[in-house]
Amino acid sequence: MIAGLIVSAVLVAQAPSPAATPTPVVVDVVISAGHEGRPESCPRFPRHKCNLGAPGERQWTPVVADAATRILRAHGITVARLPADFDGTYDVGAAVFIHFDGNDTPCSTGASIGYHRESDKPAAAAWHAIYARYFPYAFMPDDFTTNLRDYYGFRQVRAADGALVIELGEVTCPRERAWLAPRLEWEGALIAYYLSQRIGKGEVPDPGPFLK
Numbered sequence: 062m063i064a065g066l067i068v069s070a071v072l073v074a075q076a077p078s079p080a081a082t083p084t085p086v087v088v089d090v091v092i093s094a095g096h097e098g099r100p101e102s103c104p105r106f107p108r109h110k111c112n113l114g115a116p117g118e119r120q121w122t123p124v125v126a127d128a129a130t131r132i133l134r135a136h137g138i139t140v141a142r143l144p145a146d147f148d149g150t151y152d153v154g155a156a157v158f159i160h161f162d163g164n165d166t167p168c169s170t171g172a173s174i175g176y177h178r179e180s181d182k183p184a185a186a187a188w189h190a191i192y193a194r195y196f197p198y199a200f201m202p203d204d205f206t207t208n209l210r211d212y213y214g215f216r217q218v219r220a221a222d223g224a225l226v227i228e229l230g231e232v233t234c235p236r237e238r239a240w241l242a243p244r245l246e247w248e249g250a251l252i253a254y255y256l257s258q259r260i261g262k263g264e265v266p267d268p269g270p271f272l273k
């Protein structure tokens with residue numbers, strides 16, 4: 062009896078962590094807020110660089126991600142709303158990892174898009190076309206850094222049509238920061254529209270220009 066209890070305790074202790082679970086979660090879209098949950102999550106993910114983002118980025122990405130998620134869910138689209146570090150894998154129509162850029166030389170970058178697979182180029186071009194209608198500053202070339210091309214989160218999603226890192230502007234650039242600050246919820250609405258179009262579900266309306 063006692064021996065049996067000890068064996069059970071050992072087995073429980075050796076049970077695989079959720080990270081080892083091979084079954085992917087199936088949802089319409091993944092929306093991850095860049096740097097969200099750090100630094101608290103860093104010890105559990107020692108293979109990730111514990112990057113805390115540009116100043117203020119960690120506060121802003123969840124606002125955008127939550128706005129997009131709320132709108133998508135209201136239109137019947139299933140969303141896995143994830144922080145920066147997460148367990149498991151996801152089988153989705155599309156995935157976006159939301160970021161803002163920062164640079165030691167202010168106003169030297171701008172908005173950008175990252176993706177690992179050449180087949181995600183059309184998804185990137187579609188987001189670029191939507192965002193460039195409104196974003197009045199520079200767009201960097203796709204994958205202009207290796208962090209964009211080889212983003213760690215790509216390993217945990219299998220997206221039918223687009224797994225993208227989207228950087229919404231450079232927060233270390235005062236004029237871009239001032240432009241972005243009142244628009245975070247609107248950015249979320251634009252992303253919701255984009256994702257709905259991309260996966261052909263939900264008919265989320267185009268929010269149009271920011272009006273407030």
Ligand SMILES: [Zn+2]
Nearest residue numbers: 095114160161
């Ligand atoms: Zn970032």
